[in-house]
Amino acid sequence: MNPIDELRAARPAHLGDRPADPRTRAAELSRAMAQPRPARRRRRPARPVWSLGLAAAAAVTAVAVVVATNGTASTPRAPDRPASTRQAVTLSAREVLLAAAARAERQPEGKGEYWHTVSVRRTLYAAAKGGYRVLDQRQDEGWTPGATGADQKQWGSMRSLGARPATEEDRRAWERAGSPASIEVTVPGKPRPMVLKTSPGRAMTGHSRLPDGDKVFWLGRNVSVKDLRGLPRDPDQLKKRLLSWKGRADDVPMQGDAWLFVISTGLIMDMPVTPEVRGAAFRMLAELDDVRVIQNVTDAEGRTGTAVAINEPTLADGVAEHRLIIDEATGSALASEYVAVKPRGMQTGLEPGTMWSSTAVIKAGWSDDQPE
Template identity: 65%
Template sequence: MNPIDELRAARPAHLGDTPVDESTRAAELSYAMSRPRPVRRKRRIVRPVWSLSLVGAAAATAVAVMVSGTGGTTVPETPATITSPTPKVKLSAREILLTAAAKAARQPAGTGAYWHTVSVQRTLFAVEGADYRVMDRQREEGWTPNATRGDQWGSIKPLGARPATAADEEAWKQAGSPAKIPVKVPGKPLPMTLKTFPRKAYTGHSPLVDGEVFWLGRNVTMKDLRGLPTDPAKLKAWLLSSYEGHSPGSNSDPMPADPWLFNVSVGLIIDMPVTPQVRGAAFRMLADLDTVDVIENVTDAEGRQGTAVAVKEHTKYSGVVETRLIFNQATGRGLANESVLVKPEGVQSAFEPGTVWSSQAVLEAGWTDRKPSS
C-alpha cells in the first residue's frame, strides 16, 4: 500500500475519504506513518462524483507528467484532439480498448529511486441547512521506494471547498459567502465543517513493512507488481484469485466479479508502477469484459479531454453507481477515476442522476530520483 492509501486507511471508517480539521489531520498523519500497513479498502466516498455539467468544478488544464529515472525530462500529457476534416469511422468499445492497449504497451518503462504520484481528489457535498452544494478538494502526493527497504512518504494538502456551480456560488453569496461551511456526511448524525481556503500540507513517512507497497485485491510488493502476467487471461486469473464475492471495502456488500475486477485493476492503468506491457494487458483484459462500456469525449475535473471505460454496479448505500476510468486515447495513459450517480438512492438520493460525486485526477505518475523532503 502506498503512503496516500496508508494515510487514508488510518482515518476512522465513519469518515470515509472526507476532510477533517487541521489538528485531527496532523494527529492522523503521525499515527498512520508509524503503524503496520493495513489492507486497502475500496474508496467509498461521496467518489472521487459531480455532474458532468459541473462547470464550476473544472480547474485550469493540468498536465500529467512521466518523470524520467534521472529526474530530468518531463513529458506533458496532452489531450487527444480530432483534426481530420474527413468523416471518422466509429470504433467499437473493444476496438478502442485494444488500441489503447497497444499505445500503453509502447510507453517508456522508466526507472528511478521512487515511484512518484500527484493527484487531486474532489468530493461533492450538500450543505447543511442550505440549498446549495460545495466541492471539497485536496492534493495528494506519494513517493514509494523502488528498493525493498526504505521509507515511503505521503503528503496531503487541503485546497479548500468552493461552490460547485454558478448557481451554487450565487446561493453561497446570498448566505454571506461563509468561509466555513457545514456539510452533510453520509453515516454521520452531525454535519462536518469545510473551509473555503487552502491550508498547509501535512507530510509523513515510515519504513516499508514486509516490502508491501500497494493493494491489488491483496497487499503486494514491488516484486509482485514486476512479476504480473502480461497475458490478459493470466492477469485476470491472478487478480480473481483474491475475489471473495464482495466489495473490496466491505464483507457485507456483495459485488459481482466484473465490477470487482474493474475496481481492483483501475490502479494498473492509472497510477501503479507496473510495466507498460502489464498496463497494456490490463486494457486488453477490460476489453474482454461484457459489462464494460466506453464513453468518448469525456472531460475530467482538470479540463482534460479523454475516453472513459466504465462499469455500473448497484451499491448498498448509494444506488446504481458508474465507476469511470478516463484515459488519453492517443497515449493509453490514465487521467482520472470518477464515480457517477446513475440512479441515486439512500444517502445520495438528494443528488440528481448523472452527478459526478467524487473524482481522482492524476497529474503525475512516474519514476524519479528526487528524494522527498519533510
C-alpha cells in the same frame, strides 16, 4: 502525532483492518483532514502515500460520501460528449481499449528509486444549511520505494485545495448565505457536520514503514512492488490472477466484470507495473461484456479523453457508473470518475447523471527525487 498516524486514527472502527479498494480513498481522507488539529512545528512539503490505496497499509480507508441536498440547488452533471458528436461514435469499447493497450505498451518505463504520484481528488458534498453543494478538492502526492527492507519508508503529502460551490447556481446560493469561508457539510452516520474551508491549506506530510516490510498496494490483497512487477503480461493470465484475489469493495460484493474493472483501474492509473502489464490490463478489460465507451469526455482538470465505463453496485442497492478516462494518444489514464445512476444510500437525493467523485492523475512515474 504525524499525519500518517492521524490518518490511521481517523479510520472508522467498523472497518477493522480489512483493506478497501482504491476508489474509496477520497471522502474519508477529506473527513480526516477537515477536523481541527493542534498546532504543529513547521514541516517541509512531502506526501502521505496512496500506494496501498492507503487502505491495506492499515492507514485510512474511505467510503465515498455524497450527501443528499437540503435545498433546491442544481446538481453538477457528468461531462459527456457534445450532442453534435453523439451520432459520430464509431469505436467500440473493445477498439478503444485495444488501441490504448498498444500505445501503453510503447511508453518508456523510466527508472528511479521511488514511484512518484500526484493526483487531485474531488468529492461532492451538500452544505448543512443554505441549499447548495460544494466540491472538496485535495491534492495527494506520494513516494513509494522500489526497494524493500526494514529501513524503507513510504512518504506522502496531502494538501487541501479548498472547497468551492459546485455550480454557478450553487455559488449564488453560497453568496446568499454570506459567502462563508468555512462550510459545514452533513455526513450520513456522523453526529456532527464536517467543516470544509474555501481557502487552500498547508501540505500535511509524513512517512511510515512498509507493512510486513514490503507491502505497498492493494489488489484484493496486500501486495508489494515485487508482486506488481511479477504480474502476468498475458491478459488471460492476468485476469485469472486478479480474480483469485477477488473480494469486496465499499462493503459491496462485486461480480467478476465489476471487480476486474475496479481493480484494473487502480492498476492502470497509479501503480508501478511494467508497460506490458498495463497493456495486458487494457486488453483484459477489452474482453469484458459490460464495458462501454463514452467519447469526448472532459475530466475535472479540463483534459479531453475517451472514457470506458461500467456500472457498479453501491450500498443500499444503488448503482454508479465508474468511468476510466483515457488519453488515446498515449494510452495513459487521465482520471477515474463516479456518476450516480441509481442513487441510493449515501447518494440519496442526487439526480441520475450527477458526478459525485473523481480522481485526476497529474503525474505517475519513477523518480530519484526524494521527499524532503
